[in-house]
Amino acid sequence: MPLTLTSTVVSPRPLLFLPGPVCVADSVLQAMTRPLIDHRGPEFSRLLQSIEAQLQPIFGTAGSIFILGSSGTGGLESAVASLFSPGDRVLAAPVGVFGQRLVDMARTYGCRVDVMETKPGFAVDAQQLAERLKRDTARSIRGILLTHNETSTGVANDMRLLAEAIGEHPAYTVVDSVSGMGASDFRMHEWRLDAVITASQKVFAAPPGVAMVALSARAAQRAVAEQVPIFYFNLGKAKQFAELGQTPWTPPISTCFALDAALEAYHAQGAQIVWHRLASYASAIRAAAAALGLENFSQPGAHSNTVVAIKAPAGLDVAELLRGLREERGIVLSGGQKELKGAIFRIGTMGSISQTDVMAMLGALEIALWQQKLQVRSGAGVQAALQVFLEDDVAKLGDGSATDEQTDVQTMATPR
Structure with a gap:
């Protein structure tokens, strides 16, 4: 017989088993109550340095990681807009809704996108990717769009295998790791990835509002040199201000406090x-x-x-x-x-x-x-x-x- 209950008790604080946002520890929430500080002053500069230093071993890079006041989608758009130009040919390998969102972004900025289809529920076939790139003898593909962890389907790609499949191809590789970063070993530098993006409200278990964009040295140089049709999400501007210990625009200071505390908890574990x-x-x-x-x-x-x-x-x-x-x-x-x-x-x-x-x-x-x-x-x-x-x-x-x-x-x- 079907089970029936005459009464239920609901917790005053819901248990979020979501793909994000997630349940946030009290210690992280309390960090948000700190008094605000000058985002152009030395204290905020030290906060940015602390966040970047804690993120680098998680990303597997000693390079720059930029803090943006946005969702993970904003971070992804900043990478696409700052690294590619209208008319650039880009290869995408989506495995769900968010991979397709990267395709849509690239097309929005005028890129010609070739899509490598994958059967629903499956990871990208590394051999198929390698063969597709091998056929690009003219090296006309300027970018590769990949998803580390597809939030919409619960599918994870093995980034090491995909990096090996890319091999020596010179295309700039953009990786959506919004719901993957921090959940497994990741080696951005070793795998020669160019832009890797994540967000505060996923594995790091902080409130939403901060995107993190890590760039390789050559991607950072391109972001500065590229004349891009974007203002707020311009990574060239982010790099220029990061060298001053600042962000280009007013950052979500309280969320940065929380992210710093969440990263401390991550490393303490x-x-x-x-x-x-x-x-x-x-x-x-x-x-x-x-x-x-x-x-x-x-x-x-x-x-x-x-x-x-x-x-x-x-x-x-x-x-x-x-x-x-x-x-x-x-x-x-x-x-x-x-x-x-x-x-x-x-x-x-x-x-x-x-x-x-x-x-x-x-x-x-x-x-x-x-x-x-x-x-x-x-x-x-x-x-x-x-x-x-x-x-x-x-x-x-x-x-x-x-x-x-x-x-x-x-x-x-x-x-x-």
């Missing part, structure tokens, strides 16, 4: 612990979905650590599922976008959430599925996720890799 935690949460959610008879949208070898997309089974009203979880449980998941609207729902693993929160979310999801009269085995999803967590903890104890910080972050109640 340790990058590898963060990577492992996100991978563990994603694995647990995928295991729970399988146990409930649900199908993951991303295919093996293309799974994201930060976003799990699950196909909606026949009979599931995704909009009602999301409404019930939000209004009756205080748990916020995300639906599909564009052609996937109503066909999938998405669960984010980022932010200030714990194993306990993940288990609570999965339990609530099971109840919501029962309420729509879907035949799922009671407790199956929770049990599958618990098994992943238990095996993970045993493995850590066995190899001695578990730390007090890791235990605090993963197993306690939400660390807010």
